[in-house]
Each structure stands twice: as C-alpha cells, then as structure tokens.
Amino acid sequence: AQSVTQPDIHITVSEGASLELRCNYSYGATPYLFWYVQSPGQGLQLLLKYFSGDTLVQGIKGFEAEFKRSQSSFNLRKPSVHWSDAAEYFCAVAPISGGYNKLIFGAGTRLAVHP
Amino acid sequence: SAVISQKPSRDICQRGTSLTIQCQVDSQVTMMFWYRQQPGQSLTLIATANQGSEATYESGFVIDKFPISRPNLTFSTLTVSNMSPEDSSIYLCSVVAGGYGSTDTQYFGPGTRLTVL
Numbered sequence A: 001a002q003s004v005t006q007p008d009i010h011i012t013v014s015e016g017a018s019l020e021l022r023c024n025y026s027y028g029a030t031p032y033l034f035w036y037v038q039s040p041g042q043g044l045q046l047l048l049k050y051f052s053g054d055t056l057v058q059g060i061k062g063f064e065a066e067f068k069r070s071q072s073s074f075n076l077r078k079p080s081v082h083w084s085d086a087a088e089y090f091c092a093v094a095p096i097s098g099g100y101n102k103l104i105f106g107a108g109t110r111l112a113v114h115p
Numbered sequence B: 001s002a003v004i005s006q007k008p009s010r011d012i013c014q015r016g017t018s019l020t021i022q023c024q025v026d027s028q029v030t031m032m033f034w035y036r037q038q039p040g041q042s043l044t045l046i047a048t049a050n051q052g053s054e055a056t057y058e059s060g061f062v063i064d065k066f067p068i069s070r071p072n073l074t075f076s077t078l079t080v081s082n083m084s085p086e087d088s089s090i091y092l093c094s095v096v097a098g099g100y101g102s103t104d105t106q107y108f109g110p111g112t113r114l115t116v117l
Helices: none
Strands: A002-006 A010-014 A019-021 A024-026 A032-038 A044-050 A057-060 A064-068 A075-078 A089-093 A109-114 B004-007 B010-015 B020-025 B031-037 B043-049 B070-071 B075-079 B089-099 B104-108 B110-117
Touching: A002 A089, A010 A019, A019 A109, A024 A075, A032 A064, A032 A075, A044 A057, A044 A064, A044 A075, A044 B104, A075 A089, B004 B089, B020 B031, B020 B089, B020 B110, B031 B075, B043 B070, B043 B075, B075 B089
Parallel strands: A010 A109, B010 B110
Antiparallel strands: A002 A024, A019 A075, A032 A044, A032 A089, A057 A064, A064 A075, A089 A109, B004 B020, B020 B075, B031 B043, B031 B089, B070 B075, B089 B104, B089 B110
C-alpha cells in the first residue's frame, strides 16, 4: 500500500539555522510529491511540488526540496529559518496513473523556532 | 489558484446531532474533496465530491455517516451525521485547480473545527 513517512514528529531549530525535514514514500512508481505547511489555526498551504524533471524543486517562502529516486525521498530544506516558519509541515504523495484524484499525507512534522 | 471558503469555521455540537459544512470556491473546479484531520493527526481523505452524481467514499467512510452534496462546480457540503465525540476533528475541503505552473495543484480551505460533546 502507498504510504508516506515523516520520521521526525517534532523539530526545534534556532532562528537563522538551516532546516531539513525528511520525507520517505512507499509507492510502486514515482508519484507526484508535495509539501504543505499548516500554520496554527490555518488551512494547508502548498509550499512546492514535484511532478517530473529537475529533481531540485524551488517553492515559496525560500523552501526547496530534492527528489531522490534511489532513496524514495523528498526532503524539504531551507537555508535560514525565520520565526514565522514555525508550523506543521506535511509531505504528501499522489498517484500519477489514473489521474490525480487524491493525496496521501504523512503524519506531519511540527517545527518550533527558537529566537 | 483557487480561493476556498468554509462555513462554519468552528462549531461545538451535542452528541447525536448533525452538522452540515459548506465549501465555496471562487471559480469552477472539476475535482473537490473532503478530508478529516483528527486531533494531532494527519489528514485523511473522506471522499471525492462528484458534481451531479454520488460522492466516492474512501475505505472506512460511508454515505450514511458523511453524506455529501455537490450541486454545481463551485459548491459542496459535507454533513457529519449522528455525531459522537470521536467525530471531533478539523474537516477540510480541497479542490484541484490550475495555477503554480500546473493544472494538478490541490488547494485547501481553512477548515471547520468541530467539537462534539
């Protein structure tokens, strides 16, 4: 069955430090890959996505993610974290074949930022 | 992109009652979905809301408990029926719309936070 694993439930970083959030997926073929962010009391906002092509994807708010087929991973990175980045981050996948019709989410990683 | 609104934003309900959540999109979209996010959990797809036909439910979700309507391409409702405290969750509407360089982007509404006493 398709699944998404985010190994880190909570991560705390200092403001200005670099960030990497891990995501691994289990799927028969390369799916569509996404990262969403959910700020407290807010809905989900799309940070970036990978469909094909360049494996390093640039997103909004200074985030990027790298798709590594050999590791079935799609880790999210940011070189310098801002206090406003404190939120919950969800990795998600969707099957390519048969049309894009649903997302499978990881459990999420809650990011805290220390001043 | 698509702008999605949901009503109500939150509610507190009594056990055994029902609540209908509305989802309105600012443009016509082909695909609409309903998700549930239980406290401290990730999102789980409840169903795909199909315009003009019955919704398609995921495993573990049934129409009697979560009836869905989609009368047109911009609006859908989800009803949580005969509620119990286990239904306390955030319910989110999402749509697939063009934007951000592709037509295959899923956008989410702000969610409806439901508490069942």
